Amino acid sequence: MAAFHGKSGTVTWDTTETQANVLSWTINATVDMAEITDMGDTVKTYVAGFKDWTATIEIETDSSGVLIGTSSILTDFGTAKALVLNDGNSTISGTGYLMGFSINTSLDGIVTHTLNIQGNGALS
Amino acid sequence: MGAYYGKTGTVVWDASAGDETIDTVTNWSIAATCDVADAADMSQTYHVFYAGFKDWTAIVETNLPTTGLEVPITAGVDEALGEHTPAKLELWTDDVSTEVLYGSAICTDITVAVSFDAVVKATYTFQGTGTLAWSTTEPSYA
Numbered sequence: 690m691a692a693f694h695g696k697s698g699t700v701t702w703d704t705t706e707t708q709a710n711v712l713s714w715t716i717n718a719t720v721d722m723a724e725i726t727d728m729g730d731t732v733k734t735y736v737a738g739f740k741d742w743t744a745t746i747e748i749e750t751d752s753s754g755v756l757i758g759t760s761s762i763l764t765d766f767g768t769a770k771a772l773v774l775n776d777g778n779s780t781i782s783g784t785g786y787l788m789g790f791s792i793n794t795s796l797d798g799i800v801t802h803t804l805n806i807q808g809n810g811a812l813s
Numbered sequence: 814m815g816a817y818y819g820k821t822g823t824v825v826w827d828a829s830a831g832d833e834t835i836d837t838v839t840n841w842s843i844a845a846t847c848d849v850a851d852a853a854d855m856s857q858t859y860h861v862f863y864a865g866f867k868d869w870t871a872i873v874e875t876n877l878p879t880t881g882l883e884v885p886i887t888a889g890v891d892e893a894l895g896e897h898t899p900a901k902l903e904l905w906t907d908d909v910s911t912e913v914l915y916g917s918a919i920c921t922d923i924t925v926a927v928s929f930d931a932v933v934k935a936t937y938t939f940q941g942t943g944t945l946a947w948s949t950t951e952p953s954y955a
Binding site: 691692693694695696698711712713715716717718722726730731732733735737774776777778779781 | 869925
């Protein structure tokens with residue numbers, strides 16, 4: 690059991706579209722908490738509610754355009770498709786909406802774009 | 814009495830079911846808070862507060878091992894978050910002085926971060942539910 694490097698990570702969109710030039714990806718999975726503390730308690734107590742997840746993918750933009758997978762981000766903006774995130778060792782997948790993006794251009798750096806995915810349903 | 818290094822700290826999740834040590838921890842932190850209600854009125858010049866409910870959360874940062882996520886040890890992200898029943902979380906400051914903070918918690922947030930120029934990281938956030946205890950001996954669970 691050992692740590693491992695992220696350099697072999699991959700991202701696939703819409704089942705078959707391999708994302709090129711990925712710099713990093715992050716997935717954040719959460720569960721809502723409802724507080725059930727009442728009078729007489731001294732410490733807060735909670736029960737778990739709905740699960741949720743989001744993902745962020747940072748990409749080095751190339752001359753092919755600003756893409757998610759092999760699709761234009763404007764084409765898939767607001768659309769839910771299958772997302773597969775591989776860290777080089779294991780895979781996390783689910784269906785998510787491309788719910789936002791940013792394009793980052795600087796006078797002293799490479800152009801990158803960042804994709805924000807809102808998960809829709811379960812992760813596996 | 815002196816300061817000591819954090820490199821031998823450990824984290825145990827679902828401790829009442831066995832010692833499920835979370836491996837490859839790089840750091841952990843715990844934040845305990847207490848609600849306060851402001852009781853100041855117009856006759857006063859300073860705020861006056863009364864203590865309310867206590868609360869606590871913990872964050873455990875790890876280098877993700879090749880065996881995958883460890884909360885719980887054998888399950889993936891979705892199943893981990895499906896553990897709606899709180900489990901025992903033990904946060905050990907040191908394996909020499911045997912000082913441990915422990916209590917029931919629910920894992921509310923798992924973040925996996927992958928970058929082309931760094932090791933893969935996994936971060937777990939826990940919402941404490943009920944009392945946070947401090948001990949210098951091994952906690953025992955009924």
